[in-house]
Amino acid sequence: MKKITGLTLGLATFGVFSHVAHAQNQVTLYGILDEGIMYQSSAGGKTGGKKFFLDSTSGISGSRWGMTGSEDLGGGLNAIFTLEGGLNLNSGAAAQGNTMFGRQIFVGLNDKRLGSLTFGRQYDMMFYFGQPLTSAGIQGGSALFLHPGDLDNTGNTIRVNNAIRYMSPDYSGLTFGGEYSVGGVAGNTTANSGYSLGVAYAHGPFVLGGAFEYFKTPTAATAGAGFFTDNANGATALSQTLNRGYASASAYQTAIVGGRYAIGPVTLSASYSNTQYANLGNAFQTKTARFDNVDFAVKYLYGPTLALSVAYDYLKGHEVTAADGSARGNQHYNQVSVMADYLLSKATDVYLGGTWQRASGTSSTGEAAVADVANLGDSASNHVFLVRAALRHRF
Template sequence: MVALPVYAQSGVTLYGILDEALQFNTNSQNVVHGRNVGGRQWNLNSLSGPSGSRWGMRGAEELGSGLSAVFTLESGINLNSGAFGQGGTAFGRQAFVGLRSREAGSVFMGRQYDSINDYVARLSFTLSGYGGIDHPGDLDNMGHQSHINNTIKYVSPNLRGLTFGGTLSAGGVAGSIAQNSGFSVGARYAQGPLKLGVAYEIYRNPSNIGAALNSNANAVSPTSTSIFESLNSGYLTGANPATTWQVGAVGGTYDFGAATLGLVWSNVRYGNIGRYNGATATFNDMEVHGIYRFGPALSAALDYNYLKGNAVSGDIGDQTYHQAIFRGS
């Protein structure tokens, strides 16, 4: 008898997307000496298009018995300056390592997307492959502008169309297990023309440096940061910002053949805002979109989004946004 050596198979893949656009804005802001002198603006934009520019590498090493060691490193790239995306963060989109099992599922550790992205956002217009617009301020992270540090993720195998999983994020703060920490859970069902998704997450001290909403290389103290949108900056900056950020979302699409109809709803809460006597700022977002394919190379898509925020204190809050987009390709 002769014993032959067996070598595990492995591979590394380099990949990327270059997405460039000429953008015209009719009312850009440019504050000089406390006065807005802005107006019309032309510029190039390679980060906020249908597929933000990026490059990355992923690898897998077969360990036997259906088990593989895997990793992903992915960085956003600003083509117009050569700088990293995600606030100058190297590998700011994803950076993780883990184990994948065909029968038991997968476990990953590192900087990753949350369950909102994994189970619901892929059913929204922006991430459905047609591109589009984020929900206002990306409050619900459907556009995955926020990437979560120090995260352990579990993803189940596909069980007759059902997948589920969740994440657990360590806060990394000495002397406090809870501060900056959080978790997310979600599930998705896809069978035939129907796809459904649901997810929930909560993160503590979300605007702290390194926390869920302030995790890029340009992160600064919430007492001075200006990186948040006008919709939520009043709840996340300055003294005594919100101590929790919660998102619940459901979504679904149905394929009628040449046409696809989608519906997504999310509820966002910034809780225990100290400057407003512990009040909670609540937002409800509703999206409906449709795509019609005239042929393999021609399609049209329409998306409408409505966002309503509650009144928090006096003239703070009570916001309403309407967005619509039409795309032909």
């Protein structure tokens, strides 16, 4: 990270120069470049197959650049801001559906005694209070360790637009937060709106936490307007057969509880989450589709430079009945993930990871379930093996 102090900061972004002439207490420019060579034994849906490719968005840290800053307003109160965009190193495009600041962009106030209040496109409470207690959180965030389909959003596949967020200070290990997303629909003040809540307690090596999220009318015809359609290109989080059949849902909710415990060089974690697609409409006799997910992970620090991680995840989709009487959604996913991460310096590391996943049962569309690692899309079969060898640099 590079810190800049003074009265003026010149920015050159996409060939446009802008001049900032107001006092800044501190501005920090930062970024992460995480480029990997990946092999996927089965990809591309029904007509797909093996895939070998370069990737800079599905690693431990999705590649990004950003700027964060604060201004001291006196009495422990600060004005704060963050602008952060995802990067696709292999094409030069913005990530998160070609959204310029797709990861997060917000402005707000932070008080040492009262906490922070921010406004903009932001992470939800599933990210802050759920992800750290999952297998992905203990390992660092790679897609190889995410829950199948990232249905509970603990892998922050979805960011929340039009969000008002409060985060508490640390009260002797207790922290909590809440977020509300304004729908902005004329004539219907609740459409496309939602909220999330989270809480955690840390005491020495032990951490316990949980989060809950609810969205009404999560899919919108306008890109960037709904929870599932949050990106500039209108891409939807209902893109996989794992959950695509539930696009008619007029409500979505998910909840997670978990814990983490450190014993010397070993860290253990376990979590349980429940995800529901509610009010499925006339296409279904059953009105709610439910998923339960459990995961367990172990991370071992072998000296100051090498970290080894292993995790197991199980996802169960519960059967629903379609309007024609057919059964759908009875899905089972078993997943094992491993990774070795080696530090070359404080800013640069190399890592090698792999995931094996097997699916069984009937998908949300009524077809045979196929493997769905994280948010990488449908595999061509019910099982997949994914390998990533990567170089990561932080600045």
